[in-house]
Amino acid sequence: MRSPRRHPLLVPALLCALAVLAARPTGTSEAVDDGEDTHSAADAGINAQVLRLYEDAAVATQQYEAGRREAEVQRAQAVRFEALLDRERRGIAVLNEDLGRIARAQYRSGGGLPITAQMILADSPDELMRGQRAVWQADLAVNNAIDKSRRAEQRLAADEAKAEAAWQELDRHTGELAALKKDIEAKLDQARWQLQGQADASVTAGSCRGAVRLDQPKTGAMKTWVAPVESYALSAGFGSGGERWANRHTGQDFAVPIGTPVRAVGEGHVVKVSCGGPFGIEVVLQHAGGYYTQYAHLAAVTVDQGERVSPGQWVGQSGTTGNSTGPHLHFEVRVTPEMGSAVDPASWLSARGVSLG
Structure with a gap:
């Protein structure tokens, strides 16, 4: 039979065991540590995101500038189309004046008389033939002038369509580049202030987050001394x-x-x-x-x-x-x-x- 005097010794022993167990790290505390590591990794992510967006913004700016130069070329082409259209419009106006002049000349010379009337009024066969040749030449001139005017008007319509297409393409291309640049800059601005928010929190707490490890640039070929920022x-x-x-x-x-x-x-x-x-x-x-x-x-x-x-x-x-x-x-x-x-x-x-x- 066990002695009852040994039972009081169990109490200190149990207390010591509980103290040891309490001092050991638990599964909950390890999870917190993992959460802090994950949080640090997320914090570092915004730093890298800012740098990546800087690169994207630089590429977008280069594309925008290249597009702007291309747009200038397209603009010059559209201006040339407009100048061509002006010349063609002036040419059509001249053709219309020629048609009016030919029509007035025919009216004054009787070119509009029917062949039967010319035969009756002619004094001789030679006069009749001369009149007929004049009428045929006048008709040929009118027909040629009309054909030339129609072809000019067709060219004008085609060139006007080309000019309009050139302006529309210019506007579309410039708009796309501007939208791309604006989108990247908006993302970059948001990321910048998110990064700044983390920094402000560190300063308020008086505790640094620690070094953020980013992909460093190659510095082997650099000079002995450089400016503290590359562009400023x-x-x-x-x-x-x-x-x-x-x-x-x-x-x-x-x-x-x-x-x-x-x-x-x-x-x-x-x-x-x-x-x-x-x-x-x-x-x-x-x-x-x-x-x-x-x-x-x-x-x-x-x-x-x-x-x-x-x-x-x-x-x-x-x-x-x-x-x-x-x-x-x-x-x-x-x-x-x-x-x-x-x-x-x-x-x-x-x-x-x-x-x-």
């Missing part, structure tokens, strides 16, 4: 004044749409990735010679802290996070990783063979 319009420059800055502007702004790939200007490594503060999402790189470059107001980053980068490698995508009044890249060159040590980025890049003109 310069906006606020270094040292410029304004209400948006406490003192003077500390960098060079590049006006680019949301999602534009931002490039490392030179070889270096990532010393900072931050998602809060006035610069929003930012990346800071360290380069040889004791210089640092900053890329701010991003919508996403494509590198991790400590990672080495090559000239032209994408380090992020532009956006309008932080204290930003619109989509652009804020680019700085510093002698320390932190703000307050900025130098003129345009001059700095120019000394390395990169002109921002």
Whole structure:
């Protein structure tokens, strides 16, 4: 028979077992982790979608420009048709004048008399024959003029149809290209702001989403130093004044749409990735010679802290996070990783063979 004094020991043993079981990961928590991975993958999808739509938009723009040049050729052809039509209309007017002149001449010369009347009124057979020849020649001239006028009118009608078809084809082709371009740009704009929404959420939470791994461009043949974005319009420059800055502007702004790939200007490594503060999402790189470059107001980053980068490698995508009044890249060159040590980025890049003109 078991001793009743051993039963109280079961309680602590059961509590320890329950504590161990509670500390182990459950199937529910693993599912949450998988959901977070799926969410991250979905987030990365919008970054890639923006880049793909940029490529589609570039192709559509090229097609649109090619179509526009083709439309100019068609327009010139249609104008030539119109000029031909004008000449033909003037020619028909001349033919009609000739017909009227021939008809008036016949009336004055009696060309309209019937043959019986001419035979009665003729003084001699020779006069009769001369009159007949004149009548036949007049009739031949009239018939030729009428045939020529009819052929001209038929050509005019055909050319008018060609001209109308040319204008209709021009309008159709131009409309199709414009609709294609507009559709892609609308999709791109929607994707851009979806990407920006994710970035704003990260900044609000003060937590970066982590590097988004995108298909990087080939950088092997690139120069040692490049501009931070490939295509841009310069906006606020270094040292410029304004209400948006406490003192003077500390960098060079590049006006680019949301999602534009931002490039490392030179070889270096990532010393900072931050998602809060006035610069929003930012990346800071360290380069040889004791210089640092900053890329701010991003919508996403494509590198991790400590990672080495090559000239032209994408380090992020532009956006309008932080204290930003619109989509652009804020680019700085510093002698320390932190703000307050900025130098003129345009001059700095120019000394390395990169002109921002």
